[in-house]
Amino acid sequence: MLSRSALHARSSLLRPLVSPIPLRTLRTSAPVAQVQNTIREAIDTPLSLWNFTEEENMLRETVRKFADDVIAPRVIEMDEKEQMDPEIIKGLFDNGLMGIETQADFGGSECSFTSAIIAIEELARVDPSVAVLCDVHNTLVNTVLRIYGSPEIQEKWLPDLATSKVGSFCLSEPASGSDAFALQTTAKLDKSGDFYTLNGSKMWISNSAEAETFLVFANVDPSKGYKGITCFVMTKDMGVQIAKKEKKLGIKASSTCLLNFDDVKIPKENIVGEIGKGYKIAIEILNEGRIGIAAQMVGLAQGAFDKSLTYAFQRKQFGKPVGEFQGMGFQFAEVATEIEAARLMTYNAARLKEEGRPFTKEAAMAKYFSSVVAQKASGQAIEWAGGQGFVREVGLEKYWRDSKIGAIYEGTSNIQLETIAKFLRKQYQT
Numbered sequence: 141m142l143s144r145s146a147l148h149a150r151s152s153l154l155r156p157l158v159s160p161i162p163l164r165t166l167r168t169s170a171p172v173a174q175v176q177n178t179i180r181e182a183i184d185t186p187l188s189l190w191n192f193t194e195e196e197n198m199l200r201e202t203v204r205k206f207a208d209d210v211i212a213p214r215v216i217e218m219d220e221k222e223q224m225d226p227e228i229i230k231g232l233f234d235n236g237l238m239g240i241e242t243q244a245d246f247g248g249s250e251c252s253f254t255s256a257i258i259a260i261e262e263l264a265r266v267d268p269s270v271a272v273l274c275d276v277h278n279t280l281v282n283t284v285l286r287i288y289g290s291p292e293i294q295e296k297w298l299p300d301l302a303t304s305k306v307g308s309f310c311l312s313e314p315a316s317g318s319d320a321f322a323l324q325t326t327a328k329l330d331k332s333g334d335f336y337t338l339n340g341s342k343m344w345i346s347n348s349a350e351a352e353t354f355l356v357f358a359n360v361d362p363s364k365g366y367k368g369i370t371c372f373v374m375t376k377d378m379g380v381q382i383a384k385k386e387k388k389l390g391i392k393a394s395s396t397c398l399l400n401f402d403d404v405k406i407p408k409e410n411i412v413g414e415i416g417k418g419y420k421i422a423i424e425i426l427n428e429g430r431i432g433i434a435a436q437m438v439g440l441a442q443g444a445f446d447k448s449l450t451y452a453f454q455r456k457q458f459g460k461p462v463g464e465f466q467g468m469g470f471q472f473a474e475v476a477t478e479i480e481a482a483r484l485m486t487y488n489a490a491r492l493k494e495e496g497r498p499f500t501k502e503a504a505m506a507k508y509f510s511s512v513v514a515q516k517a518s519g520q521a522i523e524w525a526g527g528q529g530f531v532r533e534v535g536l537e538k539y540w541r542d543s544k545i546g547a548i549y550e551g552t553s554n555i556q557l558e559t560i561a562k563f564l565r566k567q568y569q570t
C-alpha cells in the first residue's frame with residue numbers, strides 16, 4: 141500500500157500544472173464533437189473491404205500476370221537506362237489498362253475506379269515507374285476529359301488515349317508546386333477570338349517524354365488570380381517543347397521533364413470545362429488522384445516485402461533460415477500489419493469515391509499513410525536481406541529509392557496533413 145505522503149506526491153504529479161483546456165469550455169452544455177461518419181446510411185449486406193466484383197478480380201489477375209511476365213524481366217534495365225521500354229507501354233494499351241474507366245464506345249475498358257486502383261497497386265508491386273505512367277494517364281488525364289470534357293472533346297481525345305497515345309498532366313511550374321494556383325503560364329485570347337496563345341514553362345511533368353496528349357493549366361486572365369486558370373488539351377505537335385528530362389533518385393524509368401510553351405496557338409475548342417474553372421478541375425482531380433498514389437505506395441510496399449521475405453526464408457545463418465528468428469518475425473508482422481492498414485485505407489477511399497460520398501479526408505489519409513508505410517517497408521526489406529538488400533541487381537534498394545516520391549507528388553505529406561487538419565478544425569472548432 142502507498143503511504144499518505146507517497147499518495148500525495150503521486151496525485152500532485154498526476155495533476156497538470158496548467159489546465160490544458162479552459163475550464164469554461166468544459167463547463168458549457170455544448171455537446172462534445174462526435175467522430176464524424178461513424179453513423180452512415182445503412183446498407184442491406186455489409187461487406188469487408190476485401191470484396192471485389194468478378195470484373196475487378198479478373199483485372200487483378202490480368203495485371204499481375206502482365207507485371208510478372210512482361211514488366212519484371214525489364215525492371216532493372218529500365219532503371220539503369222532511365223527509360224521506359226516501349227513494349228511495356230504497348231502492353232498497357234493492349235491489355236486495356238490505358239482506358240480503365242473510359243467508356244467502351246471510346247475503346248476503353250469501362251471498369252470501376254477501384255479497378256484502376258487495383259491495376260496501379262499490382263503494377264507498383266513490380267515496378268512503381270510503370271505504375272505512375274498508368275496512374276497519371278488514367279486517374280488524371282482520362283478522368284479530366286471524361287468528367288469535364290464536352291461530348292465533342294471526349295469523342296475526339298478519349299479513343300486515342302485508350303488505345304495508343306500517352307497523356308501528361310501539366311500543372312506544376314518552376315515557381316508553383318504546393319501553391320499550384322500561383323502558376324504563371326498564360327493563355328491569351330487572340331483578336332479573332334478563335335485561338336489562345338500559350339506562353340510559359342511546366343516542371344516535373346510525368347510521362348512527358350512519351351506523351352502525345354497534354355492537359356495544360358494556364359491563366360487566361362492573371363488579373364483574376366486563380367479564377368483565370370483554365371484547362372487546355374493539346375497534342376505535342378502543336379508546339380510542346382520538351383526542354384529537359386530530369387535525372388532522379390527513384391522511379392527513374394518514368395520520364396519527368398521540364399516543358400516550354402513559346403507562343404503556342406491553341407484553338408478555343410480545346411478548352412476543357414469552363415473558362416476560369418481550371419483550378420476547380422485541378423483540385424477535384426488531385427483529390428481522387430491521390431488514391432492512385434496511395435495504391436502505388438501500397439503495391440510498392442508489398443513488392444519489397446514479398447521479395448525480401450522470399451529471400452529471408454531461404455537464406456540460412458546459424459543453421460536455419462534467417463526469417464525463422466523471432467526478432468525477424470516480429471518485424472515482418474509489424475510491417476505486414478502496416479501494409480494491410482494502408483491497403484484498407486486506400487480501398488476504403490476508392491469505394492467512398494465510387495459511392496459518391498465525401499472522400500477527400502480519407503484520400504489524404506490514405507496517401508499520407510501509404511507513403512510512410514512504403515518508405516518503412518522498403519527500408520526494412522533491405523535490412524532483412526542483409527548485403528543482398530543493398531546491391532543493385534537484387535532490386536530491393538530500388539523500391540526504397542522509388543518510395544520517396546510518395547511523400548512528394550500530387551501533394552506533399554505536409555499538404556495531406558494540412559488537408560486532414562482542415563477537416564479536424566471544421567469538426568472540433570466551435
Ligand SMILES: Cc1cc2nc3c(=O)[nH]c(=O)nc-3n(C[C@H](O)[C@H](O)[C@H](O)COP(=O)(O)OP(=O)(O)OC[C@H]3O[C@@H](n4cnc5c(N)ncnc54)[C@H](O)[C@@H]3O)c2cc1C
Nearest residue numbers: 309310311312317318344345346396548549550551552554
Ligand atoms: C517525379 C515527379 C513527378 C511529378 N509529376 C508531376 C506531373 O505529372 N504533373 C504536375 O503537374 N506536377 C508533377 N510533379 C510536381 C509535384 O506535384 C510537386 O513537386 C509537388 O506538388 C511539390 O511541389 P514543390 O516541389 O514545388 O515543393 P514545394 O511546394 O516548394 O515544397 C517544399 C517543402 O515545403 C513544404 N510546404 C509547402 N507549402 C507548405 C504549407 N502550406 N504547409 C506546410 N509545408 C509546406 C512541402 O511539404 C515541402 O516539404 C512531379 C514531381 C516529381 C518530383
